[in-house]
Amino acid sequence: MSIRFRSRVPEGWTVDSAVRPFRFPGGEWHFAWPERETPVSAVLTGAEPDDLVLLALWADVARERGVRSVAYIPYLPAARADRGTPFGARVYANLINAAGLDEVVVFDPHSPVAPGLVDDVRIVHSASAVRDAVFGRHGLPGDYVGIIAPDAGARDRATRVAELVGLPVFTAEKHRDQATGALLSYAPPTLPAHGRLLVVDDVCDGGATFVALAESTGVARERLTLWVSHGIFSGRADRLTEHYGEIITTDSHPGARRPEIGARVIRLHPYLIHDDTSPGDPRNERGNER
Template identity: 35%
Template sequence: MLDLDKNFRPFPQHEPIAFDSFVFPGGEPHIRIAEGFDTSKTVKVSHRIRSFEDFGFLLMAVDALKRMGVRKIELFLPYFPAARQDRLMCTGEALSAKVYTDILNNLDLENVTVFDPHSDVVPALLDRCRVIDNFAFVKETVARINRPLTLVSPDGGALKKIYKLASRLQGHEVVECSKSRDVKTGKLSGFSVYADDLDGQDCLIVDDICDGGGTFIGLAEELKRKNSGKLYLAVSHGIFSKGTEALTDIFDGVFTTDSFRDLDESSKVEQIKIADLNL
């Protein structure tokens, strides 16, 4: 197992491969993998991608393994970069998801495993893609909350996932919601909750990514207007580019994994490690 982020070991049962790395003054990432492992065996590589430099480091690592004689390489990407840019909304934009998938496909890997991708587009574009859904994560979240919950779908794109989750978890109603967004500016303009009165039901919003958090704050306010009880948020990939303070002001609990980065936990923020989910 080659874990390129040394703070992230999603499959700790596998023996780690040692390496040294640094970045040249010109900005180029470099890796030197230690010898002493069986290059005839399959090597599984994991990395948390938070920048194009991280992605470049991954490419260097795959090349280094191949030059050491490793023929079979599997890749685990807990968060797939640019997955939200999976369609062209405005002229002049790049189809970013395809840029990343094209590069990975050219590596001719044995397979690429992705945890809770944003949509079906990335798995369709990736050769030999394996998908791990969010069931184990949400199941653990529900267990930690330990109270009756209504599952909330934040928008139409999450409906298919939420009903599949409700079926597997059993005993949870679903509330559908929607939002309006200007595709040119990205600005949110309104939220709708398709329930007349939630009658004090505790609600768990489930989604794949939380970036700035505006979607969930706006939705939480609308749920409160519909007479919700306690509010909880479960997002597989916690980017939290604006921090979590505004979210914890309105949510009774925020749950995420360590797919993107490590967080400082608090009384209202819990990070569930992927290694503990036995994926």
């Protein structure tokens, strides 16, 4: 399971719930909700279908207790399946909507399509998290000289980061086989000859796109940093370490901590809850979660 629940206890603190889901012999999920806990939120990472069942059970408890049900689903399942048949984004959105949640918070979705299918959704963009992780809270560029968008689809998110830190954006172009969709080559932009460059995108699965991008630029490994909001890091993604001096992602997906990648993993939750605690601060502040 990749879901956890947050509760408020009589002492006034917001804590991880003590609830322990279990399965009946017939296969159905269930749990006994602790009487002293008031549901506050559910946090779901990854895309395990069992977690969506547990999410719906938790939302039912929240309704019975008369409190709001807020689900943080930073990695929106099937966000990349935003066209075609079966229409995966719609199928997963329907599963989430069936829980009857009061609010669903997602982080840097692949496109507007999938979140547009989810009821009562709030989208959190990645720019502030990227700024803080790479440049610090004050957004000082340091020895960075530019932001690279791997393709036209990543230009908007790369531009949001660039505007925060005052750097130019360089956009690469992909060339694909129209029949198979396979990546044939990259047309890299003209890049500065010196200084570090930050590649910004939403998802890294097997990493082939980012390997091809790095190879096409000819930029030395120590000059390239890779930010991906959702690090799945499947298959041969470990090849990324040959091309990027640092890889940074968030804890939105269980794959983020694959040992062979050695990514720096950013705690995302503070960016999702809009509290006044500094992002990354591990303190459990009273009342800092809605």
